Amino acid sequence: MKEAHFRIRNLTSEEYQSLKKLAKQNTGKSSIAQLAKQLLMKQLGKQGCLLPDANLQDTGNRIEVRLQSSDLNELRNRAFKSKMTANKYLAMLFQAHIQKTPVVSTKQIESLYQSNAQMLRIGRNLNQIAKALNSGAQAAVSTQMLANIKDELDKHTEKVADVIQANWERMP
Template sequence: MEKKNAYLNVYLGSIKEPWADYCETLGKKPGAAIKEAIEQQLSKAQANPQPKTYRQTETVKEPKERFEILLTISEKAAVKERANIERCSMRRWIVDAIRTGLTHEPQFGMSEIDALGESNYQLLALGRNLNQIARRLNEGHYEPITVQRIVALSRLIDKHTDVVSDAIRASLERWSITHRK
């Protein structure tokens, strides 16, 4: 690496003076302390690398391989119960749990998919209504837009935002270790 490329310029703004004071108490120059902190973070990252993300798309499907696992009777019963709640097979539930662990992304169950589908349908309907209003205004037609109509649209959007948030929360909570009853 060339010497000129080995430098890092960082704008500290209002924290520069407190940082310099702190480094002085440590007996270090501010630049040396930052370099040391970066080195510590890099050594941590090398010691505990982040898991690789796994994503299987519909266009490129990997062949599936059989993999057997042994569960206790209570574990199998719990998986069966959760799969029934999620309206999916035990196999699908286990695969979703594994994918969540590998990708750190939500895997939606049928109830969330239904909720998201309904929410998407309603949001598309709202979009069509807004497009119709915009088209009429662009054509020079008077379209009575009242505060009440805007508030009603805002409430619908808020309602569907809540639906999406609930679905995401439910998916993330599904994979938590604690057992809910």
């Protein structure tokens, strides 16, 4: 495929805004270049190209953001702490802002996954204790077993509380 680059010069601010509005109406995006491509393809008789982006899968689009060094370092540090890339971290923040609800980070998802695994183990322990007690057989339910279960529950509660707290801090 070949690329053709062109410029439209000497547009007034009003004309520029009108073209952007027209592009949004016709292509779904406010890209003047996309509008120009659509109109040129129409002249070539390629009517199927009226909405070229409609057939693309939504796999994510690229945007470039320029940050000061200190802001970029802060972004990278926060992303690293959340076990995410800077791009994924920014996307998460954007989604949280749009949805007006916090979005869980990769690190928090891992914590919840581990916490759920611990809860499954606790459930198995409780089932074994209940089975032994219900069978009427002599069961040695020690205070140590109960203390272990309590410790696991405390760890789970702490992890969930950390995730909730982190999400509350991100809320607007």
